[in-house]
Amino acid sequence: MSQLPIPSIPDLGTKGDTITIFAGPCSVESSEQFDEVASCISDLGLTWIRGGAFKPRTNPHSFQGLGEEALRIMKDAGAKYGLKTLTEVMDSAHCELVHSYVDGLQVGARNFQNFSLLKKIGEVTADSHKPVLYKRGFAGTVAEWLAACDYITDQGNDNVILCERGIRTFETATRFTLDIATVPVVHKQSLFPICIDVSHPAGQRDLVPALAYAAVASGADSIMIEVHPNPPAALSDGPQQLTPAQFEILVSNLREIAAVFGKKIV
Numbered sequence: 128m129s130q131l132p133i134p135s136i137p138d139l140g141t142k143g144d145t146i147t148i149f150a151g152p153c154s155v156e157s158s159e160q161f162d163e164v165a166s167c168i169s170d171l172g173l174t175w176i177r178g179g180a181f182k183p184r185t186n187p188h189s190f191q192g193l194g195e196e197a198l199r200i201m202k203d204a205g206a207k208y209g210l211k212t213l214t215e216v217m218d219s220a221h222c223e224l225v226h227s228y229v230d231g232l233q234v235g236a237r238n239f240q241n242f243s244l245l246k247k248i249g250e251v252t253a254d255s256h257k258p259v260l261y262k263r264g265f266a267g268t269v270a271e272w273l274a275a276c277d278y279i280t281d282q283g284n285d286n287v288i289l290c291e292r293g294i295r296t297f298e299t300a301t302r303f304t305l306d307i308a309t310v311p312v313v314h315k316q317s318l319f320p321i322c323i324d325v326s327h328p329a330g331q332r333d334l335v336p337a338l339a340y341a342a343v344a345s346g347a348d349s350i351m352i353e354v355h356p357n358p359p360a361a362l363s364d365g366p367q368q369l370t371p372a373q374f375e376i377l378v379s380n381l382r383e384i385a386a387v388f389g390k391k392i393v
């Protein structure tokens with residue numbers, strides 16, 4: 128796409144010509160559930176699957192994730208469908224274990240300023256350089272976020288993807304307020320790629336496509352989307368997860384929008 132015809136506005140666009148989708152269920156619930164999503168993602172020619180093994184739940188009585196069993200399920204499905212796997216690590220004590228099973232490690236919003244965890248993840252990934260998807264906290268500023276990246280990168284892994292997932296504001300119409308302006312701001316202030324998680328700020332599946340379209344148009348390098356074979360039966364975040372059929376339509380629309388910007392969805 129051509130530049131805006133205003134010479135004083137520089138191109139704060141994007142890092143590359145691909146947009147990476149991190150799709151998959153909120154929680155890994157069973158091998159059947161995960162397999163179904165993996166099969167859909169692979170059929171669409173995408174690269175990554177996400178899934179929660181250790182879940183940061185507000186209520187300790189809510190489903191906490193299958194732990195190592197989920198990591199095994201992810202590894203098997205990744206191998207079977209040729210997909211890379213991404214999961215959250217919540218606890219410094221789990222870093223080596225999680226690292227040994229998956230291709231990418233996620234830091235969740237609730238651990239935004241868990242500096243010992245960030246440092247440990249940096250240490251564990253220093254040799255492998257596996258990507259670390261680092262989510263913004265509910266109340267974190269971009270300056271705090273970029274500063275804290277050094278806890279990871281100082282250990283020797285600069286393969287960090289920042290992930291905006293919505294912040295807390297006075298607004299209650301959406302689950303969180305998606306700060307789409309972080310995309311050009313992060314591109315202006317750092318060299319890290321930025322992912323937009325469209326599911327957690329939406330909180331409701333019918334809002335997800337519009338946020339995803341906005342993510343592509345804003346220049347995001349990556350998009351996270353939760354997908355579940357049967358959202359009403361999901362053990363976490365059912366209302367915001369797309370069915371595989373809905374996801375397929377969304378990816379097809381995203382591909383058309385991405386093409387306008389000369390980019391490919393992978």
Ligand code: PEP
Nearest residue numbers: 179235236237262292327
């Ligand atoms: C998730 O992606 O599974 C998750 C728990 O997200 P967040 O940390 O953004 O709430």
Ligand code: MN
Nearest residue numbers: 153353363364
């Ligand atoms: Mn979720």
